[in-house]
Amino acid sequence: MPDLEKTCHENYEYVLGFLTRLTGDPALAEELTQETFYQAAKRWKDYRVTCKPGTWLCGIAKNLYFSWRRKPKTVPLPEDEADPTDLTDMVIDKEQRMYIHKAMHELPEPYREVLTLRTLGELSYEEIGGLFARNAGWARVTAYRAKQMLLLAVKGERTNAL
Numbered sequence: 001m002p003d004l005e006k007t008c009h010e011n012y013e014y015v016l017g018f019l020t021r022l023t024g025d026p027a028l029a030e031e032l033t034q035e036t037f038y039q040a041a042k043r044w045k046d047y048r049v050t051c052k053p054g055t056w057l058c059g060i061a062k063n064l065y066f067s068w069r070r071k072p073k074t075v076p077l078p079e080d081e082a083d084p085t086d087l088t089d090m091v092i093d094k095e096q097r098m099y100i101h102k103a104m105h106e107l108p109e110p111y112r113e114v115l116t117l118r119t120l121g122e123l124s125y126e127e128i129g130g131l132f133a134r135n136a137g138w139a140r141v142t143a144y145r146a147k148q149m150l151l152l153a154v155k156g157e158r159t160n161a162l
Contacts, residue, residue, distance in 0.1 A: 004040075004041060004044045007053045007057075008037050008040070008041075010053075010054075011053055011054045011057050012033070012037075014054045014057075014058070015033050015036055015037075015054070015057050015058060015061050016029055016030065016033045018058050018061060018121060018123070019032045019033055019036070019061050019065065021120070021121055021122040022061075022062070022065055022117075022120050022121040022122075023065060024120075028068075032061060032064050032065055032068065033061070035064050036057060036060050036061040036064055037057075039060050039064065040056075040057055040060055043060075050133075051130050051133070052130065055127060055130040055131060058123075058127065058131065059131050062117065062121070062131070099154050100150070100154055103150050103153035103154045104116075104150055106153060107146055107149055107150060107153075110132060110142060111142060111145060111146035111149060112146065114128055114132075114139060114142045114143050114146055115143055115146035115147065115150065117131070118139075118143045124136075125137075125139040125140045125143070126139075128143070
């Protein structure tokens, strides 16, 4: 079994980069990275060398990120009033994002998770396959099918809304 401390040092940048791409927020990524290594230390005795330690750590990081997303958030109030034209643009953009978010949320598993890992997490197909104990080909096909389902769902939603 690999050494925990050595594994953490070797994979710190890898996990931080993964979480930074997944969250889009370096501060949140740093916080989740620390929590990832804390959880990994707690579960180290359960680690089985069936995948690379970095893949195992990214799996923990991914689960922590999704747990964080499920928690209710407080929204800060804007400090100054927005220009009405900007507000209109924001509503349109928000409406488009809602179509996409709703359609993505309705995708069945594993399509939703694979698409999220590929687009938001910017993981390679090999890494995604490793997280699901599958090969890169499976991840590639699943991501493609998820994109097709998402496109059809968004088109249908917009047609129904008009």
